[in-house]
Amino acid sequence: MVLTRPYFLRPTVMVARSLIGKYLVRHNGRGTLAGKIIEVEAYVGTSDKACHAAKGRTARTDVMFGPPGVAYVYLIYGMYHCLNVVTEREGFPAAVLIRAVEVDGEIIDGPGRLCRAFDIDRSLNRLDLTAKQCLWFEDRGVCVSRSQINRLPRIGVDYAGEWAHKPWRFRLRTDEKDVVCRED
DNA sequence: TATTTGATTCTT
DNA sequence: AGAATCAAATAT
Numbered sequence: 001m002v003l004t005r006p007y008f009l010r011p012t013v014m015v016a017r018s019l020i021g022k023y024l025v026r027h028n029g030r031g032t033l034a035g036k037i038i039e040v041e042a043y044v045g046t047s048d049k050a051c052h053a054a055k056g057r058t059a060r061t062d063v064m065f066g067p068p069g070v071a072y073v074y075l076i077y078g079m080y081h082c083l084n085v086v087t088e089r090e091g092f093p094a095a096v097l098i099r100a101v102e103v104d105g106e107i108i109d110g111p112g113r114l115c116r117a118f119d120i121d122r123s124l125n126r127l128d129l130t131a132k133q134c135l136w137f138e139d140r141g142v143c144v145s146r147s148q149i150n151r152l153p154r155i156g157v158d159y160a161g162e163w164a165h166k167p168w169r170f171r172l173r174t175d176e177k178d179v180v181c182r183e184d
Numbered sequence: 185t186a187t188t189t190g191a192t193t194c195t196t
Numbered sequence: 197a198g199a200a201t202c203a204a205a206t207a208t
Contacts, residue, residue, distance in 0.1 A: 041191070050191070052204095060204065077192050078201030084191085097191055112192045156191050 003137040005130050008068035012087040012094040016042040017170050019085075019137070021144035024101055026118045027134045033118060035101030035108065036142065038172040041154045043084070044094045050160035053093030064093035069130040073115070073122050080112030081121050085129055085137070099155075099169070107174075148173050 003022065008015055025034045043051035052074075053061045063072045064086055072084040072095050084095035100109045108117050115121070120135070129136050151167040158164050 043191070052191075055205070058204080074191085075201095075203065077190060078203075080192050082191060099191085110192070154191070159190080 001139050002132050003069075003130065003139060005067070005069040007137075008085060008087045008130070009089060010087065012042045012044045012096060013168060015085075015087045016040045016096045016168065017146075017149060019096060019098075020149055020170055020172050021142040023138040023140050023142075024098060024118070025136050025138050026120070028119055030119075033103065034138070035103040035114075035118070037098060037100075038102050038107065038174070039098075039100035039109075040170050041097040041099060042087075042094070042168040042170075043097065044168070046093060048160075048166075049163040050154060050157035050166075051093070051095075057093070061093060063126050064095050066090055066126075069128065071124050071127040071129050071135065073120060073125040075122060076112070081115035082111040083115055083118075083120050083124075100171070144172065 019037050019040050022037050023034050024037055045051060046053050048054060053064045057065050063070060066086060067090045068087050070086045072086055073081055076082050083098045086095045088094045097111060098114060099111050100107060101114060108114050124135060127135060150171045150173055152169040152171060153165055153167055154169045
């Protein structure tokens, strides 16, 4: 089932954690590719110094101020793209960065490599990810309990001072098998 | 208008 | 440890 707008209209950290185990699905001229999400990061509001929106509403960050469930794709270090999905209400800038997925048992680690594998670039910026066009999220019934998720500091945000330490990176544990499925 | 930097990755 | 490579932010 495709994740809809209300799913993303929630606190960003909650959306980030719940995206672990969901699927990212890409449909393009070469067919359809789906990957289980295993790592994400939350970026929350103008007070979060690591969030691009901390600089205010600019041409670049404008999309984060818009409605949730929309793609925010940007170019980093001149050569790699990063995929985010906008969260929370319109007017509150926040998003979740998709850092790693698993496709057919193979882990695609890192936002730049992920975007390369999924053929994602800035032409997909502002795409509605709830409209099932050429990129969307699916819940395929995979149950991930809180004990299977590691909370870690975000990567590459040392410049953000105190905000750099916030444990807003979520990664699926791969060292532990046969974890009982349970809601919490 | 010029310089610096960065939500990265690959090579040395 | 450093290069690749460029848009956006910041300094001048």
